[in-house]
Amino acid sequence: MDPFSIGDPSVNVAPLFLRLTHWFNLLFLTLLVRSGLAILAAHPKLYWNIHSKPGSEWLRFTRKKMPEDRMWCSTDEEESWSGLIALPGGESLGLGRYWHFLNALCWLICGAFYAALLFLSPQWQRLIPTSWQVIPDAIRDMAMYLTFRTPPRGTPYGPSPFNPLQQVTYFGVIFGLAPMMILTGLAQSPSIAGRFPWYERLFGHRQAARSLHFLGLVAFLGFLVIHLVMVFWHGFAREMNVMVLGSENVGTYWWAGAAIGVGIITAIILVHVAANLVSAHHRRATHHALSAVVAPIREGVLHHLNSVQHYPESWMSAYFRTNGYPPISAYPQAKGDDDTYERLMNGGFADYRLRVDGLVDHPMELSLEELRKLPRQEQTTLHHCIQGWTSIGRWGGVRVAEVLERCGVRPEARYLAFYSFGKHEKTGKPYYECVTLDLANHPQALLAYELNGEPLPVQHGAPLRLRLETKLGFKMVKYLHAIEVIDDYGKVGGGQGGVREDEQQFDMGAEI
Ligand SMILES: Nc1nc2c(c(=O)[nH]1)N[C@H]1C(S)=C(S)[C@@H](COP(=O)(O)O)O[C@H]1N2
Numbered sequence: 111m112d113p114f115s116i117g118d119p120s121v122n123v124a125p126l127f128l129r130l131t132h133w134f135n136l137l138f139l140t141l142l143v144r145s146g147l148a149i150l151a152a153h154p155k156l157y158w159n160i161h162s163k164p165g166s167e168w169l170r171f172t173r174k175k176m177p178e179d180r181m182w183c184s185t186d187e188e189e190s191w192s193g194l195i196a197l198p199g200g201e202s203l204g205l206g207r208y209w210h211f212l213n214a215l216c217w218l219i220c221g222a223f224y225a226a227l228l229f230l231s232p233q234w235q236r237l238i239p240t241s242w243q244v245i246p247d248a249i250r251d252m253a254m255y256l257t258f259r260t261p262p263r264g265t266p267y268g269p270s271p272f273n274p275l276q277q278v279t280y281f282g283v284i285f286g287l288a289p290m291m292i293l294t295g296l297a298q299s300p301s302i303a304g305r306f307p308w309y310e311r312l313f314g315h316r317q318a319a320r321s322l323h324f325l326g327l328v329a330f331l332g333f334l335v336i337h338l339v340m341v342f343w344h345g346f347a348r349e350m351n352v353m354v355l356g357s358e359n360v361g362t363y364w365w366a367g368a369a370i371g372v373g374i375i376t377a378i379i380l381v382h383v384a385a386n387l388v389s390a391h392h393r394r395a396t397h398h399a400l401s402a403v404v405a406p407i408r409e410g411v412l413h414h415l416n417s418v419q420h421y422p423e424s425w426m427s428a429y430f431r432t433n434g435y436p437p438i439s440a441y442p443q444a445k446g447d448d449d450t451y452e453r454l455m456n457g458g459f460a461d462y463r464l465r466v467d468g469l470v471d472h473p474m475e476l477s478l479e480e481l482r483k484l485p486r487q488e489q490t491t492l493h494h495c496i497q498g499w500t501s502i503g504r505w506g507g508v509r510v511a512e513v514l515e516r517c518g519v520r521p522e523a524r525y526l527a528f529y530s531f532g533k534h535e536k537t538g539k540p541y542y543e544c545v546t547l548d549l550a551n552h553p554q555a556l557l558a559y560e561l562n563g564e565p566l567p568v569q570h571g572a573p574l575r576l577r578l579e580t581k582l583g584f585k586m587v588k589y590l591h592a593i594e595v596i597d598d599y600g601k602v603g604g605g606q607g608g609v610r611e612d613e614q615q616f617d618m619g620a621e622i
């Protein structure tokens with residue numbers, strides 16, 4: 111069959127490319143929804159303010175109450191949702207993100223293919239309303255459905271097999287909702303927000319973009335449900351013949367479309383089940399397989415961006431959220447094997463030394479006083495926790511590059527490993543994170559000893575923490591103990607580029 115033929119609209123011929131992209135779209139969209147829920151579970155609260163102040167959420171999907179009498183962190187707010195609704199289930203933000211990004215890429219390719227063929231063929235006439243009359247006509251159709259009548263097929267203004275309500279709905283979903291989801295998805299990337307702070311302003315700010323992204327998910331789900339109801343309303347066998355075989359006129363084989371269609375839907379469900387199972391039982395392998403596809407694209411597009419953020423005073427967060435407990439005996443999940451940190455803290459960090467070693471000509475040990483004597487920099491920036499919350503703070507400190515310059519980095523160096531005094535809260539492994547060496551030359555890669563003009567508070571990583579303003583929060587090691595210049599991050603810790611990469615399948619690039 112000629113894939114470009116529009117055929118006679120009265121027989122409703124759908125060319126092969128339309129049918130293929132339709133079913134692939136269903137596969138990718140449902141995977142996007144379920145992996146999106148796994149991401150939402152990591153911070154099941156939505157805000158219309160950029161500070162994500164606790165209690166200021168407009169919507170929450172958790173009953174957990176945070177204690178008022180002791181410190182808590184955003185990892186305590188995380189929910190663990192069933193694998194029946196989320197991909198994967200449990201606390202699986204890392205793999206949920208990988209599934210989300212993989213399917214976002216597949217969905218984009220599918221959509222581009224669809225849009226190209228749509229406009230290269232006469233098929234666009236199905237979808238693009240050519241008269242404003244479509245609006246009142248769609249309202250008329252809506253009134254008919256609501257009173258259990260079926261509107262006539264086709265529009266008077268072009269060769270579309272759809273009724274006006276169908277046409278405006280499909281048009282709105284494909285050319286309104288889908289691009290909105292892509293744009294609000296990108297607005298959540300710290301690399302994009304760092305390099306193009308104006309971009310987020312298009313949506314208000316980063317939390318508004320996240321809330322809109324969620325509302326888009328709700329809209330997609332609503333569309334899916336009504337779409338399904340309509341398939342039955344208009345006749346399951348007939349509609350399936352159109353969606354699978356391209357035409358409802360299939361003669362004696364009136365059941366063929368329904369039979370194949372049920373097979374396709376079963377296959378889609380099996381892909382979902384397989385994705386959940388493989389994620390649950392082979393976390394590391396799934397991490398590697400998905401990142402082999404996603405990481406090069408993500409890094410290729412986003413890694414080279416530099417942050418140019420300078421938020422005005424009026425945007426600063428009165429309350430800056432926290433993630434990661436201080437490594438002291440009050441918080442055994444984060445405390446190291448010895449009391450070094452607590453001792454330093456009790457001594458006002460007078461004996462604190464930052465160790466810088468590895469592939470450098472002059473290893474160094476720097477006291478806070480020595481660090482403060484180096485050129486000072488201030489930056490007011492947006493912090494993106496991978497879980498979804500944000501806060502804005504003014505950080506003061508010394509650029510990573512200033513310190514490295516004084517150490518003389520050797521030519522074989524490729525990465526920086528940042529080690530904390532603290533431990534990973536879920537596993538008790540030492541907290542460390544690695545980044546590529548070129549990150550050190552980002553103008554806002556900072557070793558911060560101040561927040562909002564005050565010495566860095568203990569809960570935010572005293573006495574020294576890393577700031578990388580194009581990265582997600584988990585890369586920014588608090589309670590910084592040492593920097594090691596290395597050639598291969600595979601030799602450090604679990605070998606994945608950081609403790610959250612090793613233990614939670616987070617991505618080393620952390621650009622989105
Ligand atoms: N040592 C240490 N550093 C850490 C963490 C941690 O648990 N331990 N959490 C990271 C995460 S996930 C985030 S979002 C930020 C939070 O920084 P804040 O507590 O200053 O807001 O710190 C990062 N650095």
Ligand SMILES: [Mo]
Pocket residue numbers: 433494495496497583584
């Ligand atoms: Mo985070």
